Amino acid sequence: MTTWKTIASSTTTPKEVKTRAPATVAASPCTAAKVTVETVAMLPPDRTRTTVGVGEKVKLTYSLGSAAWTASKGTLTSATGQTVTFEAPDQAATVTIKATGGGCTCTLTFTVIEPTGVRMERKPGSGIQHTNGIPSVGIKTVIFLEPDTVSFQFIQISEDDCPGVVTGYFVGTPLDGIRHGSHGAGTWVPVGPTIAGKGSRVVGNDTAQSGHCNFGTPYSNGTFDWAIPWKFRVGGGADKVFATVHQRFTIDAAGDMTVSKAGASGAAGLTDPSSTY
Structure with missing residues (x-):
């Protein structure tokens, strides 16, 4: 009677390696929140500047729609809305402006200067x-x-x-x-x-x-x-x-x-x- 011996193969099939896809995190809507600056004065040509003269007027627009606005100094044409106009105070100052809307807040700083x-x-x-x-x-x-x-x-x-x-x-x-x-x-x-x-x-x-x-x-x-x-x-x-x-x-x-x-x-x-x- 012949006896057969089973010998294990030297090659094996590797198991499939499965990886888990990284979790997808939704982008915060606040990453799109910003305030656009446009000076009313056409000159100087840089109308996006945040250094302005006393009394100078600047149009501000909030990217996420209507917002509640505050200014530490100077005046705003409205406390709410997507677009408001900021009027700089009548003396040199650093002014902080905040726009809050859509669950987000943007802060902007203006430097106001007097004629020298x-x-x-x-x-x-x-x-x-x-x-x-x-x-x-x-x-x-x-x-x-x-x-x-x-x-x-x-x-x-x-x-x-x-x-x-x-x-x-x-x-x-x-x-x-x-x-x-x-x-x-x-x-x-x-x-x-x-x-x-x-x-x-x-x-x-x-x-x-x-x-x-x-x-x-x-x-x-x-x-x-x-x-x-x-x-x-x-x-x-x-x-x-x-x-x-x-x-x-x-x-x-x-x-x-x-x-x-x-x-x-x-x-x-x-x-x-x-x-x-």
Whole structure:
């Protein structure tokens, strides 16, 4: 009788390895929640900026529909809605804005800045005001509020009163201590769009004129200076001084005069022909 021995095969079929698919987690709706920023001012061209000028207006839109809005400073046109307009406060500040809707909350921070300075240039195409044979000089200027990175077109500006300070030839003359209050101070002027590299353009022009300075001969060196406070306000709100602008005139022994104001300047010699702006 033959006996058979069963020998196990050296190869085996591996068992099927089964893996479990990762669990799918639904995306939170809040990942789509955001606030879109669009400044009302068309210039500067970056209308999504969160650094704005005092009084500047910004349209805010919540991506998930209607929301409840709050602002730590400044004002909102509405406390609810998908789109509201934020008006920046009338002084420098950091403002937190929150929009809550669809079970989500978005927070946005604005930096509000005040004008930091005044820049003037001679009005394009204008001349020098001067009367031949009489010490006199005058210029017309265009005005910009710095910086140019925001819009100040929602504010007004005004010059304030100050006394004239004189040296040399002008001491003891009618210019000695003359007040600026009766020469253009106190008038509130609106501001227009921002010009790149210059600032927000003030509506209207400024005149810096010495008048006739023939206070007798011999002429001699002398200076006249108005250190003029410049103020801004938002709407009919409180005003605030933000800069001091010097309007200066000089005269020399020849009777020649110069004028300067916030970067703009002009000169007229005593014997120059009469001219106007």
